[in-house]
Amino acid sequence: MQERSILVTGGAGYIGSHVVRQLGESGHRVVVLDNLSTGFKEAVIHGVLVVGDSGDPLLVSRLLREHNIETVMHFAAHTVVPESVALPLKYYGNNTCKTRNLLECCAEHGVEHFVFSSTAAVYGIPEGACAHEDTATRPINPYGTSKLMSEWMLRDLAAASTLRFVVLRYFNVAGSDPSCRIGQSTRNATLLIKVAAEVAAGRRASLAIFGTDFPTPDGTGIRDYIHVEDLADAHVKSLEYLVSGGESTTLNCGYGRGYSVREVIAAVEKAAGQRLEVREGPRRAGDPPVLVAEADRIRRVLGWQPRYDDLHTIVETSLRWERNRAY
Ligand code: UD1
Numbered sequence: 001m002q003e004r005s006i007l008v009t010g011g012a013g014y015i016g017s018h019v020v021r022q023l024g025e026s027g028h029r030v031v032v033l034d035n036l037s038t039g040f041k042e043a044v045i046h047g048v049l050v051v052g053d054s055g056d057p058l059l060v061s062r063l064l065r066e067h068n069i070e071t072v073m074h075f076a077a078h079t080v081v082p083e084s085v086a087l088p089l090k091y092y093g094n095n096t097c098k099t100r101n102l103l104e105c106c107a108e109h110g111v112e113h114f115v116f117s118s119t120a121a122v123y124g125i126p127e128g129a130c131a132h133e134d135t136a137t138r139p140i141n142p143y144g145t146s147k148l149m150s151e152w153m154l155r156d157l158a159a160a161s162t163l164r165f166v167v168l169r170y171f172n173v174a175g176s177d178p179s180c181r182i183g184q185s186t187r188n189a190t191l192l193i194k195v196a197a198e199v200a201a202g203r204r205a206s207l208a209i210f211g212t213d214f215p216t217p218d219g220t221g222i223r224d225y226i227h228v229e230d231l232a233d234a235h236v237k238s239l240e241y242l243v244s245g246g247e248s249t250t251l252n253c254g255y256g257r258g259y260s261v262r263e264v265i266a267a268v269e270k271a272a273g274q275r276l277e278v279r280e281g282p283r284r285a286g287d288p289p290v291l292v293a294e295a296d297r298i299r300r301v302l303g304w305q306p307r308y309d310d311l312h313t314i315v316e317t318s319l320r321w322e323r324n325r326a327y
Contacts, residue, residue: 005029005067006239009054009102010075011047012039014184015117015173018232019073020046021182026236031067033060034076042327043182055098057105064109071113071239072106074099077147080190081121084143085285095146096153103157113242114154114165115235120224120254122148122169125288132294133169133250141286151250164248166238168231171254171293175227175314176321183321184228192264193225193318200272201322207276209261211283214290220261222290224254227308227317237302249301254293255309264315271316 006023010016011032016039023030024046032049041049052059054076063069077095078084084091106114121144123131139145154165174193176183184194198204212219234253259267269276298304308314 003029003068004070005031006071006073007031007033007063007067007069008073008075009033010039010077012036012041012043012049013075014186015170015228015231016073016075017043017045017182018177018228019075019235020044021177022232022236023047031063031069033063038186040185040327043185045181053098055094055101057101060102060105061109064105064111069109069111071115071242072102072111073115073235073239074102075117077117079143081141081143081286082190082284084141084146088142091142091146092149095143096149099150100153103153106163107157107161111163113239114163115238115242116150116154116165116167118147118151118167118169119144120169120171120252120291120293122151123291126291129290130256130292130294131252133252133297140288143286155248158248164242164246166242166248167250168234168238168253169250170231171224171226171252171291173228173231174225175229175308175317177229178317180321180324181326183325184318185325185327192261193268193315196265196268196276197315197318197322199276200268200274200319203322205277206279207265208279208281209265210281210287212280213283216260216289218260218262221287222258222260222292224256224258224292225264225311225314226254227306227314230306230308233307234298234302234304237304241302246301251298251301252293252295253298254295255306256293256295258290258292259311264311267311267315268319271312271319
């Protein structure tokens with residue numbers, strides 16, 4: 001029998017590639033399935049890369065069988081909030097319908113563990129300062145809804161089968177592999193730290209602050225930024241948790257502390273040693289004012305200990321990648 005492997009959909013993307021690298025460093029066998037619509041083949045520095053679609057049942061079934069897959073980690077998705085507002089069906093098709101197909105293949109092939117990339121966007125505008133895993137889910141953009149529907153399918157399938165899952169609700173992911181082998185090279189990026197790093201590296205002329213009239217101390221949006229290396233470690237720990245018999249669970253991935261857009265821009269300027277060209281603009285559709293994690297459960301359940309919980313380190317590694325990009 002072929003040795004067991006982990007199937008990682010979207011493993012050529014920003015977050016998936018960091019997880020694949022860490023899985024490799026921990027000695028796991030990995031098969032990456034990525035259609036390279038937004039990912040980069042150079043980002044896959046461990047395991048086998050299969051170019052194809054995670055919503056293709058024939059291909060997925062063949063991979064599950066041939067590689068004796070016990071665990072699926074599902075990253076493949078569209079992730080741009082404003083685009084999801086403009087093109088909702090693109091998001092429901094790619095994120096929700098394709099996840100349904102993938103889950104059906106997993107059920108047919110008796111996949112035992114599923115780690116799902118979800119998002120803080122499922123909370124919408126939470127009451128109170130922080131979102132707890134039990135906070136009501138009321139997404140305010142189609143991106144968040146497309147992911148929440150996938151969470152529900154996963155929950156219902158697990159209730160009806162032996163599949164167990166960890167849903168990881170990511171807050172705002174940033175930073176890069178500190179040794180710069182891989183990083184975030186997303187084309188037409190919209191994420192704040194990425195965009196600011198591009199400005200600092202001279203790849204863009206300026207950046208806009210989307211809204212200065214939010215009910216926050218400096219009027220700009222507040223988010224909980226988590227370093228991609230800590231997030232990747234949460235995936236490796238989720239795998240270990242499931243393999244050792246842990247029950248299905250949903251976990252916030254954040255540090256539990258928020259920074260405003262102005263604070264982030266100041267941190268990038270400090271790391272870059274230069275002023276950035278910044279314009280103040282109107283709010284962006286689908287943006288909540290504040291989104292910060294209540295982040296105790298992940299520490300308790302997985303024994304996760306962040307190592308990069310520092311805004312300066314986050315922006316510094318983003319900037320280092322932006323100035324020395326390998327792809
Ligand atoms: C969103 C999702 C998040 C998801 C991520 C993936 C929500 C609430 N969050 O993050 O779950 O993982 O997308 O793509 O839907 N900003 C600017 N100027 C810019 C870019 C951003 O001012 O050029 C501001 C935004 O208005 C926001 C903050 O910076 O206040 C962070 O925005 P961004 O980095 O785009 O991430 P989210 O939209 O928070």
